[in-house]
Amino acid sequence: MIGFENVRKEYPGGTLAVEDFSLEIASHEALVLVGTSGSGKTTLMRMINRMVDPTSGRVHIDGDDVASLDPVQLRRSVGYVMQASGLLPHRTVLDNIATVPVLRGTSKNEARRRAHELMETVGLDAALARRYPGQLSGGQQQRVGVARGLAADPNILLMDEPFGAVDPIVRRELQQELMHLQRDLKKTIVFVTHDIDEAFLVGDRVVLLKPGGVIAQIGTPQEILSDPADDFVASFVGADRGIRALHVERVDGRDVVVDADGRAAGVLESRAAAGRGPAGDGPTGESTRGGQPISDQPASDTPTGGQPRGATSP
Amino acid sequence: MNGNPYLEAFAWLGDPTHWSGPSGIPMRTLEHLGYTVLGVAVAALIAIPLGLFVGHTGIGKGIAVTAAGAARALPTLGLVTLFALMVGIGLTAPMLAFVILAIPSLLAGASSAVESADPATVDAARAQGMTEWQILTRVEVPLGMPLIVGGFRGATVQVVATAMLAAYVGNGGLGRYIFLGLGSQDYPQMIAGSVLVIALALVLDLALLLTQRLTLPRGTRPA
Ligand SMILES: Nc1ncnc2c1ncn2[C@@H]1O[C@H](COP(=O)(O)OP(=O)(O)OP(=O)(O)O)[C@@H](O)[C@H]1O
């Protein structure tokens, strides 16, 4: 468990990045920090591995104040996927992935063997093992970054906009892979993004931040979508623009989900076709919001053409 | 001795009697090289650790820059004479001067090498759990190696050109030909000595330039 207690961060020079932030993150939970640029997401995340020390307040991991832990040992035990991949340019892909295990004393051979496995896990062609980061595409670099974060099998994984630099298709692919991984690994993940769709896809819980690290709302994606705390949240999740207020229209005998502007968002499959629940006609004509039915249906039945919500299915 | 002194200098260089014995060209070249290597090596022992420290921590940067600038401005012949008056004739006085002459380039090379590392890369290394020492030795130094070698290059070229002053206070080296020639108005010998110093300087410069290329880390070389 990770806890923030009345954390404040004022950078030298006077920027107040975080005013007063408190939060508890459960073990095995995927928590997403989402907010506009400069709202303090990276600052908060880097307090967990002591890359930033709070001006006041406490951060603890499993009851230990991180300020009492040796920063080097702490950083080796926490996986960190950085905003701009942060790979070492003079080391091969394989050695970049093996960095932390080697620092922790694993033999080079063993660490490289494991790095090879991780390349497969994150969907990297084995032929790239001997390349240098400068010889990779942005998406490949980010996969290497994810593999490096996982290499020492940390309980906590920090991911700072890990898929920021890739096109939407690759991004979707990486998100899916992360969710598959998380199903097996059950890490405690703290994930930063400013993409609300990604936040809802990845997060068991989502924290919406205003500038200064002020929590605008915290809850499951369903909770936030169905009941935005204020106009800021409503605008951030797009509820006010109608892109989350979906309804179903019948076109050529199929149920098409349409947003408030009349743009088709996807096709509604019957629950039977989705492999779940009794066969039915689907909630034809029934109003849904944000792709999340307001009714008590499981999230994975979400009838939009949007991303499946595998990670949060019960 | 009334021909073209430059042609005579080449005749002097071609004379086989000048290529053997303790005052022959090979021996004098070796002495000259020895002074250079010794001076640069002693300077490196002081300047490299200091430069790496200054570059990594930023501590004492102002002082280092000022001191290096001042050292560069010192007249070497004056230093050699001054030290010789203090410690007497021998190798100590010129060696002290060479060390002082070599330090600024080495110091600047080492500190700029460390400073040139991309802050994001250093931050990433730290975030993965490298100690400050590991960041220095595994990230900053390998990435900055060409600049460190560049410092050696600058220092070496300066010392090799100045090492003839060793002969001024009674030592060997290629400076012997120059000061002997000067004393006896034997201009061909003086010119030959100068040519040899220049040639040695060029060879060393080229060798270090190649080393600089070779130390550019794989992965950062242009494709
Ligand atoms: N090292 C630093 N020194 C001074 N100010 C900083 C530093 N790092 C961040 N800040 C400032 O603190 C505030 C929060 O920055 P932070 O990086 O946490 O934002 P963020 O939410 O991660 O933004 P982004 O989405 O752009 O990555 C910003 O105003 C930023 O300029």
Ligand SMILES: [Mg+2]
């Ligand atoms: Mg950030």
